[in-house]
Amino acid sequence: MKIKLLNISKLTFFSVFTATVLMVGCNGNNGNVEDQIEDSVKTDNLSDEFNKAKQVIYGIPSPIETAMLMKRAGAKYNQDYLNPLLNVGNYTTTKSMSLNLGIYSTDLSFASMFEQSQSTIKYLSATKKLADELGILNAIDKSIITRLENNVNNRDSSMEIISETFMNSNSFLKENDRGEIAAIILTGGWLEGLYIGCLVAKNTASNKEMIERIADQRLSLNTLISLMNEYKNDPNVQSILPDMERLKTVFDKIQTSSSNMEVVEKDGKSIISSKSEVKVSTKVFNEICETITEIRTNIIK
Amino acid sequence: MKKIFIFIVAVTMVAVLPNAANAQCKNFAKKICKLELLPYVHDGIYNATVLSEGETAELYKTFYSGQEYRITICGDENLPPIQYQVLDAERNVLYDNKKHQFAKNFDFKLESSKQLIISIQVQTSDELSDQILSGCVAVLVGFMNIENSFKQY
Numbered sequence: 415m416k417i418k419l420l421n422i423s424k425l426t427f428f429s430v431f432t433a434t435v436l437m438v439g440c441n442g443n444n445g446n447v448e449d450q451i452e453d454s455v456k457t458d459n460l461s462d463e464f465n466k467a468k469q470v471i472y473g474i475p476s477p478i479e480t481a482m483l484m485k486r487a488g489a490k491y492n493q494d495y496l497n498p499l500l501n502v503g504n505y506t507t508t509k510s511m512s513l514n515l516g517i518y519s520t521d522l523s524f525a526s527m528f529e530q531s532q533s534t535i536k537y538l539s540a541t542k543k544l545a546d547e548l549g550i551l552n553a554i555d556k557s558i559i560t561r562l563e564n565n566v567n568n569r570d571s572s573m574e575i576i577s578e579t580f581m582n583s584n585s586f587l588k589e590n591d592r593g594e595i596a597a598i599i600l601t602g603g604w605l606e607g608l609y610i611g612c613l614v615a616k617n618t619a620s621n622k623e624m625i626e627r628i629a630d631q632r633l634s635l636n637t638l639i640s641l642m643n644e645y646k647n648d649p650n651v652q653s654i655l656p657d658m659e660r661l662k663t664v665f666d667k668i669q670t671s672s673s674n675m676e677v678v679e680k681d682g683k684s685i686i687s688s689k690s691e692v693k694v695s696t697k698v699f700n701e702i703c704e705t706i707t708e709i710r711t712n713i714i715k
Numbered sequence: 716m717k718k719i720f721i722f723i724v725a726v727t728m729v730a731v732l733p734n735a736a737n738a739q740c741k742n743f744a745k746k747i748c749k750l751e752l753l754p755y756v757h758d759g760i761y762n763a764t765v766l767s768e769g770e771t772a773e774l775y776k777t778f779y780s781g782q783e784y785r786i787t788i789c790g791d792e793n794l795p796p797i798q799y800q801v802l803d804a805e806r807n808v809l810y811d812n813k814k815h816q817f818a819k820n821f822d823f824k825l826e827s828s829k830q831l832i833i834s835i836q837v838q839t840s841d842e843l844s845d846q847i848l849s850g851c852v853a854v855l856v857g858f859m860n861i862e863n864s865f866k867q868y
Contacts (some may be wrong), residue, residue, distance in 0.1 A: 455775065468766070468770045468771050468772055469764055469766075469771075469772040469773070470772070470773050471762050471774040471775070471854065472774075472775050473762070473774050473775060473776025473777070473856065474760070474776075475758075475777070476758040476759040476760050477759070478756065478758055478759050479758045479759075479858060482756075482782070482858060482860075483779055483782065486781060486782065501769075535835060538826075568850060568861060573860075574754055574756070574757075576759070577756060577757045577758070577759040578745075578759075580759030580760075581744075581745065581759050581760070581761045582716075582745075583743070584760060584761045585741045585745075585761035585763075588761060589741065626780075627779070630779055630780075630828040633829070633830045634777045636830070637775055637777060637830065640775070661835065672827065672829075673804050674803075674807070675807070675809060675829065676809075677810060677823075679811050683783075683822050683823065683824070684810065684821070684822065684823040684824075685823065685824055685825070685826065686778075686809060686823055686824070686825045686829070686831075687826045688782075688825075688826055688827055688829070689826070689827070690827040690828075690829075709778040715842065
């Protein structure tokens with residue numbers, strides 16, 4: 415009897431284990447079955463290779479890319495533009511922690527890009543704290559602060575460490591079916607870049623390139639909204655989307671026209687050439703900046 | 716009982732393998748594919764997935780004028796070659812790596828900022844086999860550090 419009971423409990427254990435593993439394996443991959451069905455239908459039609467994609471990936475500018483774009487557009491470092499470090503203790507919900515992790519990641523990249531060594535270390539500590547509270551600290555190398563401290567005067571190394579940290583967090587979230595958190599972090603980072611860009615443009619006499627960069631964000635905003643729509647059933651994403659849509663309404667007032675693209679070779683590198691005209695009136699520019707300031711103020715408080 | 720045990724183990728393996736493959740995919744992207752980006756700085760975004768031969772994926776991303784970019788696409792060594800095309804928003808082909816011996820890297824810059832589509836497909840194997848090959852495919856984007864970049868025009 416004892417042996418029989420043991421066998422039943424073993425069987426129960428394995429059944430529960432198997433069911434659990436199956437559920438975990440399927441979680442977040444609801445499209446797989448559909449994909450398989452779709453793939454079997456498509457088998458005879460593989461010559462239409464690029465017409466239907468199995469998987470769509472939305473590429474949002476990362477905090478590092480945003481910082482690089484701002485520096486290239488002539489931005490100067492100003493600590494006052496960044497989210498004060500003292501605010502880090504205010505964020506207790508998943509939504510506020512995720513958005514502000516993105517914001518601090520952009521601030522960290524901004525400080526590092528301008529070789530602000532003390533600020534770089536402090537902003538890394540703030541991002542580490544929020545990552546810890548979001549349960550993604552395991553994705554980050556425990557020795558990261560020491561590594562950054564040892565390399566803080568070398569901008570290339572610092573950027574490499576920040577890039578690696580961001581990639582580890584990003585991949586950890588995606589692999590653990592927490593893609594919506596990754597999307598919210600990217601949203602926070604993107605909003606901070608736009609906010610800093612507005613401040614730089616308003617406080618710089620020669621700001622043509624920065625205004626162009628801000629206008630370019632209409633393209634990334636569309637991708638960002640598409641990414642967020644992937645997670646529209648998530649309540650946190652749902653609560654952020656209206657602000658993004660509001661911002662899009664303002665960006666849609668920018669007038670654009672462009673010619674077809676062609677690729678030309680120059681010095682062994684490809685240049686994708688096209689003429690485009692983007693008209694941003696002062697009124698629309700101010701409206702973009704006012705809207706982003708209002709959204710960002712609500713996030714960082 | 717032994718048969719049930721074997722069945723359960725087999726089912727468990729099938730269920731666990733995709734997750735193990737994901738972990739391998741991350742390591743592949745970080746430790747192998749990322750090296751292909753050098754000397755460009757990785758933007759920090761992780762885009763990697765397990766694809767089988769014939770399967771496709773697409774990356775939508777805005778690329779900014781004046782910035783010098785490298786797109787690196789690499790697949791597990793057991794996979795057939797990875798073909799990718801760079802398309803504009805109207806899906807006109809701007810670059811096709813099949814015409815460049817399935818080159819992993821595409822270095823470029825844009826005259827004006829645009830959203831581009833990177834369309835990727837794992838080629839089907841020429842060898843006759845009843846087994847469909849699958850493996851990790853990573854798509855990484857890097858940009859040139861300002862000081863290293865060639866001059867804007």
